[in-house]
Every structure is written in C-alpha cells, then in structure tokens.
Amino acid sequence: MMSDHRLVPGDPAADLHWLEAAIGLSKLCPVSQTAFSVGAVLVSTSGEVIATGYSRESDPYDHAEDVALGKAAALGADLRGATLYSSLEPCLARSSRPVSCAERIVASGVPRVVVAWREPPVFKPGGGDAWLIARGIAVVEFPELARQAKAANAHLLDS
Numbered sequence: 001m002m003s004d005h006r007l008v009p010g011d012p013a014a015d016l017h018w019l020e021a022a023i024g025l026s027k028l029c030p031v032s033q034t035a036f037s038v039g040a041v042l043v044s045t046s047g048e049v050i051a052t053g054y055s056r057e058s059d060p061y062d063h064a065e066d067v068a069l070g071k072a073a074a075l076g077a078d079l080r081g082a083t084l085y086s087s088l089e090p091c092l093a094r095s096s097r098p099v100s101c102a103e104r105i106v107a108s109g110v111p112r113v114v115v116a117w118r119e120p121p122v123f124k125p126g127g128g129d130a131w132l133i134a135r136g137i138a139v140v141e142f143p144e145l146a147r148q149a150k151a152a153n154a155h156l157l158d159s
Helices: 012-026 064-075 101-108 128-134 141-151
Strands: 039-043 049-054 083-084 112-115 137-140
Touching: 012 039, 012 064, 012 083, 012 141, 039 101, 049 083, 064 083, 064 101, 083 128, 083 141, 101 128, 112 128, 128 137
Parallel strands: 083 112, 112 137
Antiparallel strands: 039 049, 039 083
16 A cells, blocks of 8 residues: 555546545534534645644634644645645635635635535535635535535435
C-alpha cells in the first residue's frame, strides 16, 4: 500500500483516499440540529496534508473548510496548488458568519475542490460548487461517496 505522502491530488485513487479522510473527519463533529457535520482536508500538489478541519471543531459555528483554511493561513501555507477535499459542497451562504466557505476558498487561492455530496437545501440553498466553478475553481464530485458523507448527517435528513 502506498503511504499518504505519495497520494497526489488529481489521481482518482488519491482523490478517493483524501475524500474518504475528509468523510472520516465529519464523524468527529459534535452533533448539531442546526448545521451539517462536515470534514475537510487540504492537500498539497505533492500529496502532503497541509491542514484538516471539521465542523464545530473548536467553536459551535466552525465550518470544516473554514477550520482547515484558517489552520493553513496560520502556517503561512501557499495554497495556490492545493486541493481541498470536503465531505459536503462548500457553503455559499451561511447564517453564522459574514463570509461563506466558497468565498474563503476563492480568496485563499485554492484552485481545486473535491466533494462527495452536494448541499441539500436543509438550512440554506446550496450552490457553492457552481459559484466556485464560475470563478475558475475546478470542482470534482465523487457521488459514489455521498452515502458515506450523509451518514454523519442522518439526524438532519429525511429517511
């Protein structure tokens, strides 16, 4: 088996690996009735993990992408070639903070996002993926992992 540092973003096996890691992080989220449980992993072009995050990791209003991007910024990481893996489509609108995860991704310079599941309109309308694409961000979806991503949010979804 290859070690993680050789799993380079863009290779389908690597993308599945890192997206499954993000889904694993979503299972660490404190349960909420008002927000999704999401995990995120930022990976460099060489396959090194830059930062990770999950919803409500250190604050009840944390979004996974926000946490990972914040950690990367604190490290001074150059994200221009990085890939952000998220178990759920990055939000385009949020109630708790003035800047959405999609806006933070564009501002960070991350050129590529890989997701398992598009945001259902439970709290806010989705649309983060389309918004990112319109701004030149490559977005890749692995719908075959959506069921796994939804599992951490079963309490919010209709059966």
